[in-house]
Amino acid sequence: MPIGAMQLLSMWMKQLEIQNQSAHTLDAYFRDVTAFIDFCYSQNLELNQVEAADLRQYLAFKVEQQQLSSSSLQRHLSSIRQFMKWAEQGQYLTINPGDDFKLKRQSRPLPGLVDIETIHQILDQTAPESVLEQQRWLRDKAMLEFLYSSGLRLAELQGLNFNDINLGRMLLRVTGKGNKTRVVPFGQKAKDALIEWIKVYRLWLGDFNPELAVFISQKGQRLTARQIENRVKYQAQRAGVSVDLHPHLLRHCFASHMLSNSGDLRAVQEMLGHQNLTTTQIYTHVDFEHLAHVYDQAHPRATK
Structure with a gap:
């Protein structure tokens, strides 16, 4: 049957x-x-x-x-x-009618970008005067640094626990799409921001164990995705930046700036956690000025 x-x-x-x-x-x-x-x-x-x-x-x-x-x-x-x-x-069906059925794909839009100077303007802005807002800024700065430094997805940042961070080697263990785990590096600026945030963390929560969430509210609860999004937008506005900043835009910026400066598509693919290289290749279309410079330097017929 x-x-x-x-x-x-x-x-x-x-x-x-x-x-x-x-x-x-x-x-x-x-x-x-x-x-x-x-x-x-x-x-x-x-x-x-x-x-x-x-x-x-x-x-x-x-x-x-x-x-x-x-x-x-x-x-x-x-x-x-x-x-x-x-x-x-599994031989439950004799044929798969979907094999030869295709829809015409729309061209993939290029991701929006924020230039490096604007990123610096947001990340290097001065702290607020209020003590409470200063503490919130140190938390938000650490979040912004990790989003841009490691190209994290919003859910990956939200799910970070302290035992996912190797501070000495400056490496993060993150769980991405499909529950796949990868290890990505982070920079000195992100490390410095995390150390400053931990000082505030202890004031808010006291001693902590490695299994606790990295980014929390004043009540000690893990921040929700919406709260993180709102804080990212708020800090961009506070810096006087008109860009509608959100976590995924910082991920786009990470990918584009890394690829522009390194040209290493495979390494960027690995850091982003993309299963297919074609997903990462979208960023090769972003920095036309850099591509033109590489062409001028490398192609034997590019110069007089």
Whole structure:
């Protein structure tokens, strides 16, 4: 007797859990594939009867009913394709109709950037006069330094504990997308800022153990993602910078400035935690002036 679609989905989800996929990824896969299975039921279709035309009809249905963007459609299709690929490999299906079905991808926009001088203006601004605001500034400065110094994602910064930091070797252990762990360096400025923040940390919380969160509120609670975002924006405004600064923009700046000065795409890929080099390659299109300089210096026909 053939296994039902939802039972297959349950089996697939258990395998993804064993592979240590993140909860966010699991939720997205489950939602996307469940929606497609519901659509198949409404059309009286078994999974082994699905063809590329049915996928096209489903995606058209999603656009009409939910007005999904191109990127959301790509995600839906990717989830369905991976599920059916797994089912095909397990011989639960004879073919995967998603193999030859593709959506036209929109060109990836270049990430916004902040120039190095503006970064310095934010990070090197003077402390506020109020004692409490001075303490908050030392915490925020440490957060800003680590976001820019190591190219951390917001969730990676928020999840940092003291036992993730090797202060002597200036290395961080961070857990990124898919619960994948990597080790990244940080600079002297970030180290100095962390040491100053620890002094305030002790005033707020007293003695601490290595398993505690690095960035906390005055009440000793780990800062939420929204609180970190708000503090980053606030410190940019306080520095008189008109840029809408957010943690991911500092990650973009880290990647672009590192790549511009080193030219080492593989090293930047490793530090960012990108699984595919193509994701990192977007930053090769940002600094045209640097590329022109490299060309002038290196190409035998570039100079007179």
